[in-house]
Amino acid sequence: MDNLPGTSADPDEKMDIENELTNKFLSGEMSFADYSTRWYGYDEEENFGDDFKRMDIESRPSVQLLRKRMPKNRKYTRLSAALLGLMGEANLRFVRGDKETAEKMCHEIIKQVPNAPEPYQTLAQIYEHDTEKSLQFSLLAAHLSPPDANEWLRLAAISKQRNDIKQEMICYAQAIKAEPQDLSIHMKRLNFLISLEEANYPINVLNINRVKCYHKIVTSMPASESETIMEYAKMAAILYHNSQETEKALEVLSVAYKKCSSHFNMSDTNIFLELLMSRKQYQTCIEVFIANVGVDIEAEIQTVKNQDGLIEEQTNYLNCSIPTDLPIDLKSKLLICFIHLGAHSLVQTLLSDFLANDVERAGDLYMDIEEALSSVGLHELAMKLLEPLVKNTSFDLGAVWLKHAECLHSLGRDDDAIQSYHKVLIHAPQHSDARRKLFMILEKKGRIDEALKILKQDYKYVVSASLLYLYCCTLKKYNEMEEYLVAGEALLSRSFVRYRHPEELKIAFTSKAGIDVIQNFRTMRGENPYNEDDIHFDEEDNFEFTAEEEWNLFLELIEIACKSKQYFTMQRLSFGAVLSKSLTSHRLQIEFYCLQACLLANDYQNAMRLIKELSWKYPTIRSWNLLNVVVHYVEENVKFLSRLFQKEHYVVKNLFLGNSFLISGRYLVALKYFLEHHSQRREPLTALLIAITMLVMAAQRTVDKHHNLVLQGMCYMLTYQSLRKCDQETNYNLGRAYQMLSINNLAVEYYERALASSPIAECPQHGTIDLTRETAYNLYFLYKDHAPDMARKYMLQYLVV
Structure with missing residues (x-):
């Protein structure tokens, strides 16, 4: 700094x-x-x-x-003897009319000692004709001089004429510092502040408000002004209480009490005690009871060792005498103070007297005392207060039953506590704390089904996210996976999106923003940005997922939805996760889950949107395989493939395009692409595709020269056989070709060769890759009409498990 x-x-x-x-x-x-x-x-x-x-x-x-x-008390600068002489000379020159020389002398003194008031006082007189400069010098002089209330009030009046509100308020504050016990100055500032409030002036920019003025009056006035002190202390306490500034309310009343405690009536004392108890100043409360209320307390001081082994004094309260006309609310406060001060024997005596009061009239006070007893572990005594309350119809309330249940649980009476917690839920069905505690008791007793029902919330009402998370964890613990999927999806809906239109889904996949972008889009369309059936979570519940916890829950739910074949649920989850801000780092993985969900749900339109992006960004064998799965189910697939492969030469270009044209029935175009690929790379796959294309063309009635196509097709089949070098596969495919051409004798011959061949491969992941059963089934099909015995032979030998 x-x-x-x-x-x-x-x-x-x-x-x-x-x-x-x-x-x-x-x-x-x-x-x-x-x-x-x-x-x-x-x-x-x-x-x-x-x-x-x-x-x-x-x-x-x-x-x-x-x-x-900084020094605690400001020291005002004094000029040295030499500068005092120069200052006197400057004043003399000013009196004689030589203002220019006097001004120069003053500036010379300021140059050497800038925080001395005398030169500024003279300069203010020199510039009497210039109101602005005169005021500036006067402010500086007053600021650097010993406190002078009259001078500050004069400057406040000038500031008021110039409508400089902030400067006027500072002048009043300085005047009050100069003479804090002058009530008239306080009132001038207070009246000025009230006039500003009535004119809707932004008071917050002044660093002063009405309650601060009241507070200042209380702290400044002498004890002789007791009526004034009490008047403004009460006003300040009320304003502090309304703004929930309990500590400041206690402070202003404490100042008033120290100055004029004899002017505190019962109402004032009650408020003062309430504030003291809110700050846990119970010993001070006892002193107030003795001094102002007329309570007579007998006590002794004992010396004991604390936990650290140090000797300390401890007050032991023996007896208490209370005035007969003491109001019941003050009696309850005295009892609460003794509870927190550890006077348990005295508490029992006073409690017996207090219980003689009518529950209907003192029920709220019963609750206050019960809360104090429970807080220090005196649950048996607390039950003496709760039993009359729960039996009274006027206090058949959820809050009372909750206290009753908690007290029973603390006493180990869990069966009775369960009934009381159920009473709470009758009055407040969504009470998360009651549900949580009741669940813990039921789980401890092994009543798992009942415990799970208690945790389940109605999504039509406000939902506690922390309780819903506990419900999810418990469902997972007891392997209730279907319900876990439903509850987990509900919990993730806090940050996941539910889409209404395909346009929203497009925005989600093209935007890197959060859920706000969808809500803004809905607003632009004139729609409600929120869904009517959205779950409303309790804003006071501070439960928050970590990014890792949310991601792990998402993965678990995706896996459960996939295993249970709930593919539309899998889609909702994966689509919803796209715009989750906490899962931004997993965006690519989420998009891949979206693709998988679309494929499993046969949603090829959305799958195509995803695989297009994946193919552009990651042109790998896996992405091409996935593209090949999707592309044939979507119109205009050839156009996309052409655009995909036009920038660079890809090895798979001709295969992709040829396969697309083959499936669409444009055999000549497909044959062109296959032949082009085969001329560049002599691979067994393209030879097989060329052969299949020619044989399919040969089967068309509209094609001439069928025999030439059959011969060419079979030539490429033999080329495929020579390139593939796998007897079982090539023999099986040749058999299929001859079977398609109805040349059954050759088909049987090649099938027999396939059966005699060893399996294609041994794979550690997928096991043996073998075409024996497929081959045997085709032979069975060829023999079943003309040679049933042979068909039965193949069936029993190869096809019966």
């Missing part, structure tokens, strides 16, 4: 900073508020006493270090 004026620093560097700040203010580059902030290192703030200042500093660590280096 840069050194600022008022902090320890090198003298030359300090002077440079001081000069820079002063020059910027005088030149109009910064306002007086900014100048004072930079000069002292912090904004002008209300000082509500040591406790408030310490609390404020702890909340602003960047300011804390700076304030530690």
